[in-house]
Amino acid sequence: MFPALTMGDPAGIGPELTVEAWHRQRESGEGFIWIGDPALLDGYIPTRAVANPQEAEAIFVEALPVLPLALARPVTPGQPDFVNGAAVIESIALATKLALAGAVSAVVTNPISKQVLKQAGFGFPGHTEFLADLCGVTGQEVMLLASPRLRVVPVTVHVSIRRALEMLTAERIVQVGQILARALRSDFGIEKPRLAVAGLNPHAGEGGLMGDEEQDTIFPAIEMLRAEGIDAFGPLPPDTMFTEKARESYDAALCMYHDQALIPLKTLDMASGVNATLGLPIVRTSPDHGTAFDIAGQGKADVSSLLAALRMAQEMGAHRRAFGEKQAK
Template sequence: MTAPIALTLGDPAGIGPELAVAAWQALRNTGPVFFWLGDPVLLNNAVPFRLIEKPEDAEQTFSDALPVLPITCPILVTPGQPTSDNAPAVIESIERAVGFVLEGRAGGVTTNPIAKHILAASGFAYPGHTEFLAALCQTTGQEVMMLASPQLKVVPVTIHVSLRRALETLTTDRIIAVARATHSALQNDFGLVSPRLAIAGLNPHAGEEGLMGTEEQTIIGPAIAQLKNEGLCVSGPYPPDTMFSATARPKYDVAICMYHDQALIPLKTLDMAEGVNVTLGLPIIRTSPDHGTAFDIAAPVGSASRADPSSLLAALRLADFMSQHRRGNSQ
């Protein structure tokens, strides 16, 4: 048995609380076991729940009640109306979840969606979950974002920066570092013995031999050569407009992309419901549903929910899957 997964609060005015309820209803008889770090007031008795003091209590109660490790929101929550006054609860939920995994008391963290601008208004200094998790793990600069679904896995080399900034910061060394972290995670956490990495080009037609840009020759090509010298199975650079086709995808295990939208647009187009955000390069397992807070459809728990729990369910299952592989590889 692996340790339970820690599911964070997310923005309490979004769909996080109702997703926690839906996830427990779907998984209570099959697992994986998880506990929710959130405010029990938000559950409104929609499902039976039991307050726990420590992650170790989740296993014995999970089939009968949603285990809740209480995190109190300072301000009364109105669904669909976020406030930065509740940011301390959102942040505490993440911090405690990460702490439990670092202590070996939880198998991984699955994060409910946050609203970055709401946290920023409270003075939160990070652009998103990914960077905050790296800081908590003291691995800043090593974090790598993967989006995974049954149809496609993608990893952007640059993440939460403007497109102009992404082009300015794209380097050979960064591509190499991201590819190494991805290769290691696919081996240790996904069970792939020899992962196949496909490297995307940056420019139209992958630069068309320098006619449409030279980054493929000056930045990306040298990274591919170095990775091949290290024994990694890498290929490319491929034209981004063709490498995600149905005939191309079976030829690789993950696509290494040069910037955020180059990676996320094909993933979300192909499989928004089953897409999972995974943070690589950390000493912990972290997954998240591949959608936002959905304030526009957030409903009081107990009312009819329009939120689709598919991505959260996939995130919880993937966190457990990765935790089992990592634990097996460490023994």
């Protein structure tokens, strides 16, 4: 069974990444089905429309299997058009529907532009929240960024720093920690995951001298996680917990806000970074970069992160199936 790759913003680098991914993956035999407008790929690779995902495996070596989804207007690379937003949204929705039905093994999403989709009436901050809504698990979605060198999860995600502080509660930290620990076991095959919990303030508050969130909110959350048998420790000073030596002591870092998590991951390993949504009944991964309108259509885009996302989707799916079989015994 193949994963489904969504179209992403058609004016971004998604189409050329898809072309390069097909070239690379057809050699390894690890295929995928693409949901989008075949006109975006015409002249670059052979495509073949399929009626359902089951047809994809027989044709992947010769052509990219496509579930066709027509765009409203022709596309100029680097020039996003909100009129095409409806098709972008439908690509995500269809991939999710297929995954929920068990027709595809996972959903892998090409980058979207939140600003462009907002103009098209998209009512969600990003992929993560939309997928949770489609899966009926709103509030349980957790964003994981992962590479071979680091895994990070932000407790608060696509909100301002001011709003993040308002949202940061012990209960929220515990909820995200629980989902993360469960996913590390079921989707990554880590039997006893270790969670390093970041502080919020400089030096993790320095015993209250630089803020009391660590004492009042973060440490109590860690104690609650430990009471449930989860190996969580901290709060750790964010400026030292991502060194090479420090990373050896944990399987994932639980961070307090978006940039605290994403800056170290992208600095250490942007090319191999993958965005995965935990807490869903389906597997979902994505490259950890954006639409890159400034280089779209110029042949400069690096396919490494998309290849890593496709690979991680397959690995997560395999771990999840093995975990389910083990639990059923």
